[in-house]
Amino acid sequence: MAQQVHAHMMLTLDGFGTGLNQSRERPFGTIDPRQLARWMFEDGDNNRAEIDAICSYGAYIMGRNMWAAPGPDAWEEDWKGWWGPNPPYHAPVFVLTHHARPSIAMEGGNVFHFVTEGPEVALARAREVAGERNIAIAGGVSTTRHYLNAGVIEQLHLKLVPLIAGAGERLLDGVTAKLEPIGARSTKFVTHVDYKVSKG
Incomplete structure (x- = not known):
């Protein structure tokens, strides 16, 4: 099977992937991460297939805010995610950023590469290192939205949790891609909904 690009994201019921005022201390802003990811940590056995799927890719792409708190400044050299x-x-994980930084190798085969040349270059590099394995867009919201609208994501896997954020960054605002549901499954703290994605 040909290499594919998938995306995974946890969303509140009103569609937000992050709340307001994201910071180092609050990576999801006003959304409580313990509640957003409760399905993984309190009910992991019943969500094992979905958890394993998230960690099964040959390469990942994420935005800077998935790696560090948002802001226009250069990196803090001692920060490693x-x-x-x-x-x-x-x-390998390719982090989109405006600030160059040497790659960081960590335990478990994790290597973070910092890409200043834009999303298309990050995707090309991820495709090269992933070989025959699929690639995952790991967030955040604006990065996933960009790749959806660029028409490169074949499947979108959403994890809808029973929270209302009220404000923040909503994934589907401005999305022009077409989403066709291909699967859904509910457990105690989450509903998993899978979509086939086509260009709008």
Whole structure:
């Protein structure tokens, strides 16, 4: 099967992937991450297939805010992401940024590369290193929206959690891609909805 690009994202019921006032201390802003990801940490056995799927790719792409708190400034050299010494990706990760930084190798096969040349270059590099394996767009909201509208994502996997954010950054605002539902499954704290994506 030909290499594909998928995207995974957790959203509140009103469609927000991050709340207001995102910061180092609050990576999802006004959305409580313990509630947003409750399905993974409190009910992981019942969501094992979806958790394993998130971590099964040959390469990942993410925006800067998925790696560090938002802002126009250059990197803090001692900051290595939100996940500790062994992030969950276990594959090359390409981080979109305006600030160059040397690649960082971490435990478990995680290598973070910082791409200043734009989303198309990041995707080309991810395709090259992934080989025959699929690629995941790992967020955040604006990065996933860009790749949806660019027509390169074949499948979108949403995890809808029973929270109302009220404000923040909503994934589907301004999305021009067409979404065709191809699967859905509910567990205690989440509804997984899978879509086939085509260009709008």
